[in-house]
Amino acid sequence: AQTVTQSQPEMSVQEAETVTLSCTYDTSESDYYLFWYKQPPSRQMILVIRQEAYKQQNATENRFSVNFQKAAKSFSLKISDSQLGDAAMYFCAYGTLNAGNMLTFGGGTRLMVKP
Amino acid sequence: KAGVTQTPRYLIKTRGQQVTLSCSPISGHRSVSWYQQTPGQGLQFLFEYFSETQRNKGNFPGRFSGRQFSNSRSEMNVSTLELGDSALYLCASSPVGSSHQGYGYTFGSGTRLTVV
Numbered sequence: 001a002q003t004v005t006q007s008q009p010e011m012s013v014q015e016a017e018t019v020t021l022s023c024t025y026d027t028s029e030s031d032y033y034l035f036w037y038k039q040p041p042s043r044q045m046i047l048v049i050r051q052e053a054y055k056q057q058n059a060t061e062n063r064f065s066v067n068f069q070k071a072a073k074s075f076s077l078k079i080s081d082s083q084l085g086d087a088a089m090y091f092c093a094y095g096t097l098n099a100g101n102m103l104t105f106g107g108g109t110r111l112m113v114k115p
Numbered sequence: 116k117a118g119v120t121q122t123p124r125y126l127i128k129t130r131g132q133q134v135t136l137s138c139s140p141i142s143g144h145r146s147v148s149w150y151q152q153t154p155g156q157g158l159q160f161l162f163e164y165f166s167e168t169q170r171n172k173g174n175f176p177g178r179f180s181g182r183q184f185s186n187s188r189s190e191m192n193v194s195t196l197e198l199g200d201s202a203l204y205l206c207a208s209s210p211v212g213s214s215h216q217g218y219g220y221t222f223g224s225g226t227r228l229t230v231v
Contacts, residue, residue: 035219043203045222091158095219101146101209102171103220105158 002027004094006106013082014114020067021077021109023092029053032096034068034075035103040088048090051075079111087113117142119223121206127229133194136226140187140208146170147189148220149181152203161204164189165211193228201230 003026013019025034036048051059051068058066063083067076079086092106120139128134140147148171149161160173164183181191187208193200207220 033219037222042224043227044224045205045207045220047219047221050219093219101148101163101165101207101211101220102160102173103148104160105150107157 002029002094002096002104004092004104004106006090006092006109008109009107010110010112012112012114013079015082015084017082018078018080019082019111021079021090021092021111023075023077023106025073025075025092025094025104025106027073027094027096029096032094034066035093035095036064036066036075036077037091037093037105038086038088039091039108040085045091049077082113084113084115087111119206119208119221121204121223121226123226124224125227125229127231128196129231130196130198132196133192134196134228135190135192136204136206136228138189138191138206138208138223140189140206141221143210144208144221145187145211146209147183147187148207148209149189149191150205150207151175152205152225153201158205161191196230198230201228203227 032053034051037045049061063080089108091108093103095103122137146165148163163171167183178194183189203225205225206223
């Protein structure tokens, strides 16, 4: 079974600084997708960024970028120029075509942003 | 474009009762998935429905069931509620098809269920 591990339960960053959230996963599949979701206190999960495993290029979305290391099964999220609105729970998730739309989520990292 | 709508937002039920939660997906999204979120277990997959058929099921007891209607709206039902069923129940919708592989989900804001 696939597992997703986020080893940092909590992280903090100074406003305008850069922070990296870690995620590792375990799979025997060769084709899969990885996601980072953000869950603010409003509870709604928001997709931050996605990465297709067959793409070597790391995905970027504005201030958010990933470092995808397929051989190491690592998928970290870098947030640049952190803003107060970035404070939230961040979840790493894994999915494959074989599992339909089912995603396996990590335990989450709570990010605090200090003004 | 309207988002994923879940009703109700909050619910308090007594042990032994049953509950039905509702989810309306984004227009055009034909796959609806349900997740249970608790502080102890995190996000756990309940089931996925596509074209009114359950396509995937997580490791939950038979007290948890769901269905999908022809308009893609979905309901999940929990019978004989237990204290441990207290959780945030999240619904997520996704388009289906080869052009949407790896799309991920759009989530609703969830239903907070408290069992007393």
